[in-house]
Amino acid sequence: MTRWAGGALVLGTLGALVGCGPSGPLGNPCLPEPLTVAPAQAPAGSTVTLSSPGFGCDAEYPAGQEYQLTLGLLGRQGPVDLGSVPVERNGSFSAQVTIPADVSTGPAGIGVGGSPYDDCDDTAGASCAGYWVDLAVLPAG
Numbered sequence: 620m621t622r623w624a625g626g627a628l629v630l631g632t633l634g635a636l637v638g639c640g641p642s643g644p645l646g647n648p649c650l651p652e653p654l655t656v657a658p659a660q661a662p663a664g665s666t667v668t669l670s671s672p673g674f675g676c677d678a679e680y681p682a683g684q685e686y687q688l689t690l691g692l693l694g695r696q697g698p699v700d701l702g703s704v705p706v707e708r709n710g711s712f713s714a715q716v717t718i719p720a721d722v723s724t725g726p727a728g729i730g731v732g733g734s735p736y737d738d739c740d741d742t743a744g745a746s747c748a749g750y751w752v753d754l755a756v757l758p759a760g
Contacts, residue, residue: 649676651710651734654752662757664720669729669752673709680708687732688716691751695723698730706733720759727754 652672661667669688688701699722704714716729728751736750 649674649678650736651750654729654731654750656729656752656754659753660755660757661718663718663722663724663759665760666715666717667729667754668713669704669716670713671711673707673711678710680706680710682708684708685733686712688714689730689732690718690722690754691728691730692723692756693726693728695725701729703733718754718756722756724756724758727756728752729754 690699730751
């Protein structure tokens with residue numbers, strides 16, 4: 620997911636997305652629940668927990684669904700692949716993610732690819748900020 624990489628990440632808009640209803644794999648107007656990361660400020664080289672509860676509707680993924688994780692460093696460096704994580708059929712997941720020790724410090728975000736947010740058509744004036752959460756990368760301790 621490179622839509623927000625390179626400085627285009629707009630912080631704090633996940634809960635306010637309008638016009639980005641999925642027409643994708645779920646087939647109904649339901650998007651995944653917001654992501655959380657703990658801690659939200661972490662030194663380079665440390666591990667954070669990225670998670671999301673299940674859908675707030677009757678949506679369901681097919682068995683074997685995975686999300687691709689990417690660390691965006693707001694134009695300081697290119698996107699960093701953080702691997703993939705399996706997702707439960709109800710859309711929930713939790714993953715331990717290591718922030719690479721060699722990334723630059725400062726505001727960042729962890730983006731998730733493979734969700735209905737990927738199917739947003741921003742050519743019709745919709746807001747397509749994507750599926751991500753803010754993270755502050757601190758100097759290695």
